[in-house]
Amino acid sequence: MTTERTPDHPIEPIFLDRWSPRAYDATSMPSSDLLTILEAARWAPSAYNVQPWRFLYSHRDDAHWQKYLALLDPFNASWAQHASALVIVLSDTLMGSDGGRAHKPSRTHSFDAGAAWAQLALQATFLGYQAHAMAGINFEQSQESLIVPERYRVEIAIAIGKRADPSVLPEELQNREQPSQRFSVYEIAFAGEFPQ
16 A cells, blocks of 8 residues: 655656555565665764764564564564565764874764764665664663763664564554655745745
8 A cells, every 4th residue: 555645846756756664575585785875874964064863773583683673663563574674874973183282072973973874774675775863762771771982972773684574563553554645845934034
């Protein structure tokens, strides 16, 4: 079941083809595909080119899979268990030192990591996969369990895999398994000042 998505202005089809399904087919993903997806994320823009993103990942059925699933809330784990890979996105909250200058806090680390996530999702779509970002994770447990240094922030978890028929989902999720719509560009973009 799909819903037609129509842009207000002409855009490349990949932006409409990318969405966040929950029904995955529980197949393995070649390591080369995941590395290609992460390579696309690597080329995202960032303030001062500091590239604050870091990615921790697990392929389904590898030694880390159950640990990664346990970091998700029960709702997300119930469907993400059928994904091919799980990725945890981190961002470096400090900007690197330059010569003798000390590290300083970054204002844009989360924004830049979001740009990397967007490129990851589009590359996954281009390869025939779909990626679903999840905020329903245990952030503190992720930091500790994955031995993430304190300066890095756990941003989001991502499930990546090939789509399956919605019938693999619980009944209450089957009807939601379709691309979502968006606000009109005229509702989110304004010339000049913010509308009152």
